[in-house]
Ligand SMILES: Nc1nc2c(c(=O)[nH]1)N[C@H]1C(S)=C(S)[C@@H](COP(=O)(O)OP(=O)(O)OC[C@H]3O[C@@H](n4cnc5c(N)ncnc54)[C@H](O)[C@@H]3O)O[C@H]1N2
């Protein structure tokens with residue numbers, strides 16, 4: 001039976017994405033910039049290498065002086081000096097002489113090859129050369145890697161280790177990039193207690209705010225776990241407003257369904273920008289999104305059942321965090337896998353089932369090498385043990401009610417970096 005009041009996952013996704021905009025770029029030190037999206041085209045202010053230098057420890061020579069050297073017919077040259085890496089003094093090499101040189105040291109003027117130690121007797125006052133380097137051999141030429149003025153990192157590039165290394169190598173200490181969003185996480189429910197305290201038959205530990213804060217950090221955000229707010233709309237509103245000063249995004253769990261104490265809905269339904277409703281998915285049906293406060297800070301209100309909260313985070317909050325960070329794609333990419341056991345699903349809802357996803361790395365035929373996914377546990381949205389035992393969500397489309405073993409399905413690989 002079609003439910004008129006229910007919106008589809010793509011529609012709710014759009015609502016969530018419309019509530020967030022990429023954060024304004026700011027200058028970050030290279031240490032801080034790791035994992036951020038670059039917001040400028042960085043042009044190298046110097047070339048790499050920035051001067052001709054030795055690629056081997058050995059002797060700087062004029063190649064013509066040592067041409068034809070062999071063990072049977074070696075060349076012997078006087079060693080007239082030594083240049084280590086970090087030596088700024090420019091030395092010139094006179095023909096018929098050799099200068100000891102270390103890897104990375106600037107080659108002296110006139111030198112056009114370096115003879116590695118292994119091709120010599122490693123002499124100090126004079127050196128016997130048993131093998132001839134070709135012209136330019138063992139010399140790293142200025143600019144052969146990066147030219148001065150080259151764009152070394154473009155806008156929107158994610159600043160990973162290689163980019164950070166390159167920026168440092170061309171002398172940049174800071175880079176304009178989009179900051180990590182500050183995500184305030186709070187959980188609602190008068191039944192909730194902090195781990196480490198006592199629970200009775202009327203109370204449970206607050207797993208969600210820890211889980212969601214950890215998920216926000218894993219997504220690249222700075223997470224502030226506010227913790228538990230009781231089922232009192234006044235206290236909830238006061239707590240949220242107090243947090244807005246340090247929030248680029250607020251994420252709540254619980255209090256959004258049809259119960260008598262659904263505090264989040266009760267507190268926020270008067271807000272002009274808020275939308276509460278039902279989304280055609282399982283788990284994760286009751287949802288809310290909007291903005292709050294003078295700065296219109298985005299707020300996403302997730303359902304309280306732990307698996308519902310986690311699935312909703314993966315499907316909606318993670319993409320919102322990535323949009324704030326300027327990271328694309330926003331949503332986790334779907335992967336294809338063969339189902340090892342049949343699953344059934346509810347018509348009209350997109351089902352997210354827990355699974356164990358594996359990509360074989362060994363040899364074998366196509367089927368043997370294909371990724372597989374095994375369902376883990378049932379569909380219950382309270383099954384946190386099964387969630388923790390899984391590494392993927394199996395996505396069953398709205399129109400599908402059963403998928404047989406051996407059939408391909410889409411999965412969200414939860415630990416995949418993208
Ligand atoms: N009459 C109806 N009842 C419910 C409906 C409905 O449509 N009609 N929807 C169900 C679905 S689906 C979900 S999902 C939940 C969502 O409810 P809420 O968002 O209001 O969440 P709560 O009622 O506060 O809690 C639900 C459940 O999760 C536990 N919980 C909550 N917070 C935490 C936490 N931080 N850590 C661990 N566990 C938590 C809570 O104790 C409840 O058991 O509503 C259904 N009901």
Ligand code: MOO
Nearest residue numbers: 283284285308381
């Ligand atoms: O839609 Mo609820 O999230 O199934 O438990």
